[in-house]
Amino acid sequence: MEIPYTVTARPDTGLWNAKVGIWLFLASEVMLFGGLFSSYVFLRLDAPPGAWPHGLLNVPVGTGNTAILILSSVTVVMAWASLKMRQLTRYKVYMGITILCGIIFLAVKLAYEWPQKFDHFGAFIKQEALEKYEPYLGNHHLAERGLPPRTEISGHLHNHEALHDETVKEYEVALDPVNADPTNPLMDRPHFLPLAHTDKIATIDKADVEYANMFLPKHSTYFATYFTITGLHGMHVLGGVLVFTYLWLPVGTKLYKRNPEHLANRVEVAGLFWHFVDLVWIFVFPLFYLL
Numbered sequence: 573m574e575i576p577y578t579v580t581a582r583p584d585t586g587l588w589n590a591k592v593g594i595w596l597f598l599a600s601e602v603m604l605f606g607g608l609f610s611s612y613v614f615l616r617l618d619a620p621p622g623a624w625p626h627g628l629l630n631v632p633v634g635t636g637n638t639a640i641l642i643l644s645s646v647t648v649v650m651a652w653a654s655l656k657m658r659q660l661t662r663y664k665v666y667m668g669i670t671i672l673c674g675i676i677f678l679a680v681k682l683a684y685e686w687p688q689k690f691d692h693f694g695a696f697i698k699q700e701a702l703e704k705y706e707p708y709l710g711n712h713h714l715a716e717r718g719l720p721p722r723t724e725i726s727g728h729l730h731n732h733e734a735l736h737d738e739t740v741k742e743y744e745v746a747l748d749p750v751n752a753d754p755t756n757p758l759m760d761r762p763h764f765l766p767l768a769h770t771d772k773i774a775t776i777d778k779a780d781v782e783y784a785n786m787f788l789p790k791h792s793t794y795f796a797t798y799f800t801i802t803g804l805h806g807m808h809v810l811g812g813v814l815v816f817t818y819l820w821l822p823v824g825t826k827l828y829k830r831n832p833e834h835l836a837n838r839v840e841v842a843g844l845f846w847h848f849v850d851l852v853w854i855f856v857f858p859l860f861y862l863l
Contacts, residue, residue: 590841598848605852608804612797612859621720625694625794626863627750627762628726628787633685634861637677641850644673648816648843655836660828667820667839670846674813681806689787689795693729695743701780708747708774710754719760725751725776728769734778735785743776743784798860805856808849815842 616624651666697705702723706712711721729735730744750759752770778784785791789799818824819839827835 594841594844622723629861631764631861638857640673640677644670645850652839671816692787694724694726695784696724696782698782708751713755745774747772812846
């Protein structure tokens, strides 16, 4: 039995089945990511002064990934337009570029950005011990300028065994620039270009630490929401890449030879999903990287 309106549009709506389905699916996706973004905003607004990390992500890398996704949105439209003009070779080129952009985005995220977080360390100092670590926090300087205090000392942990060995009573940390020179006015705000690591070592007593860990999801609410949202978004990117690859392989060529309009419709539906994935990243980038 042939299912009607898989290629041609319904006369009453002007849409074919798959296009109606993808819009219904995207409506559910809006609710999913809308809830996650709303939760992030409310958690941040309710955080005590100085407790919400910021300026910890690599803005140039995030900017590059944003440009890659925007480029992929353009090329997937060009791939669809090529099919509508019955230019299979151009379709293959543009779809190949789209797939490559998605792979580059995932590679940057999984092989560069995330591993850096797993190798970075942060220790939240107890309120009663903040004065002891004033040379690394610079809260007197921040108070004079009307800025929120710092409660975390971050950098690269030298003695990794200190995280799990109860007999080790201190953390030895190669400080991030903000903690190495906390009274420098240039450190009052996040930097667009990441600063080089310092060789200044701080010794932090475990007894003075409220909580310490690498920049993992359990490190803070910030990183819990960061890994949740960017991880879910990455899964959507992977899903889009797999669908595009399927339509780009000989399977797509066979469908084109049988019914080119059917392939064009499939690419258009997959492209709508891809545009939504890119739009989600347009929200992720400023929320996590810039604000």
